[in-house]
Amino acid sequence: MFDFQALSNVPPLRNYFLEEDNYKNIKRPPGDIMFLLVQRFGELMRKLWNPRNFKAHVSPHEMLQAVVLCSKKTFQITKQGDGVDFLSWFLNALHSALGGTKKKKKTIVTDVFQGSMRIFTKKLPHPDLPAEEKEQLLHNDEYQETMVESTFMYLTLDLPTAPLYKDEKEQLIIPQVPLFNILAKFNGITEKEYKTYKENFLKRFQLTKLPPYLIFCIKRFTKNNFFVEKNPTIVNFPITNVDLREYLSEEVQAVHKNTTYDLIANIVHDGKPSEGSYRIHVLHHGTGKWYELQDLQVTDILPQMITLSEAYIQVGWLHSMSVEVMGFGGW
Numbered sequence: 019m020f021d022f023q024a025l026s027n028v029p030p031l032r033n034y035f036l037e038e039d040n041y042k043n044i045k046r047p048p049g050d051i052m053f054l055l056v057q058r059f060g061e062l063m064r065k066l067w068n069p070r071n072f073k074a075h076v077s078p079h080e081m082l083q084a085v086v087l088c089s090k091k092t093f094q095i096t097k098q099g100d101g102v103d104f105l106s107w108f109l110n111a112l113h114s115a116l117g118g119t120k121k122k123k124k125t126i127v128t129d130v131f132q133g134s135m136r137i138f139t140k141k142l143p144h145p146d147l148p149a150e151e152k153e154q155l156l157h158n159d160e161y162q163e164t165m166v167e168s169t170f171m172y173l174t175l176d177l178p179t180a181p182l183y184k185d186e187k188e189q190l191i192i193p194q195v196p197l198f199n200i201l202a203k204f205n206g207i208t209e210k211e212y213k214t215y216k217e218n219f220l221k222r223f224q225l226t227k228l229p230p231y232l233i234f235c236i237k238r239f240t241k242n243n244f245f246v247e248k249n250p251t252i253v254n255f256p257i258t259n260v261d262l263r264e265y266l267s268e269e270v271q272a273v274h275k276n277t278t279y280d281l282i283a284n285i286v287h288d289g290k291p292s293e294g295s296y297r298i299h300v301l302h303h304g305t306g307k308w309y310e311l312q313d314l315q316v317t318d319i320l321p322q323m324i325t326l327s328e329a330y331i332q333v334g335w336l337h338s339m340s341v342e343v344m345g346f347g348g349w
Contacts, residue, residue, distance in 0.1 A: 024283040035063040052115040058084040134227040172233035197255040279334035
């Protein structure tokens with residue numbers, strides 16, 4: 019549900035789904051159930067943003083039923099799923115149900131959230147090989163760096179490994195990391211090793227197009243064979259003016275006038291991986307005030323308190339967007 023609240027706070031996406039005429043004539047193959055997601059999401063947006071709402075809350079039950087059906091029970095009403103897994107599935111499913119394709123046909127989903135990057139990949143020789151053999155292999159074509167252009171709907175930010183040391187009172191120290199440290203993954207220089215079952219690769223990433231709305235997914239959970247571990251590191255992030263210019267290639271910097279984002283939604287995961295809970299901070303565009311939502315409770319919150327949370331998913335908007343397009347009213 020928190021993903022829906024975050025998405026409902028993205029004005030161009032919300033405005034598209036408030037008008038049923040925008041999507042009601044989209045042709046789908048006979049027997050296709052995926053369009054149900056589009057219909058139910060539109061209904062949910064109209065319920066949430068109805069100025070004549072009698073109740074202060076709305077039920078997402080029909081939307082959640084559609085998710086269970088369309089995801090073939092991957093996501094269940096009775097079981098809390100992973101927020102990032104769900105967001106990834108939902109955005110791609112919504113794009114596809116609106117008639118979008120991987121490369122050519124765009125939709126409101128890709129118009130709002132899709133950026134692009136270059137991915138540089140270099141295969142590494144097996145670590146157990148003798149040094150001379152490694153040296154020889156590095157001259158082979160197979161071990162030369164390759165580059166592909168790829169699109170993204172969100173950026174995954176990796177946290178440094180959380181230290182296990184304790185302070186004098188035997189309390190575990192919760193580490194902190196600046197947002198720009200973990201954004202360095204996308205500067206085109208930083209290399210990260212990726213391991214598969216058989217092979218190891220070095221990869222580096224460089225952004226080539228920034229979307230109007232950018233989603234960060236902070237990788238808090240690591241799955242191994244037996245259990246899921248959670249990294250509690252606090253990310254120190256500014257609420258406004260996050261400038262991503264240095265992560266763009268030089269030729270792209272020249273054409274990208276605006277590269278600065280402000281936060282509009284922040285999804286937090288509290289507690290243990292298996293039994294934790296979610297809450298969300300959203301910016302009220304009309305007043306510029308922040309609110310915290312958890313289940314049926316809504317409370318106002320100071321912006322500086324948001325940065326102390328275990329942020330998991332964040333949505334920011336690019337400064338280039340006009341006040342009218344954003345639907346910001348008098349803010």
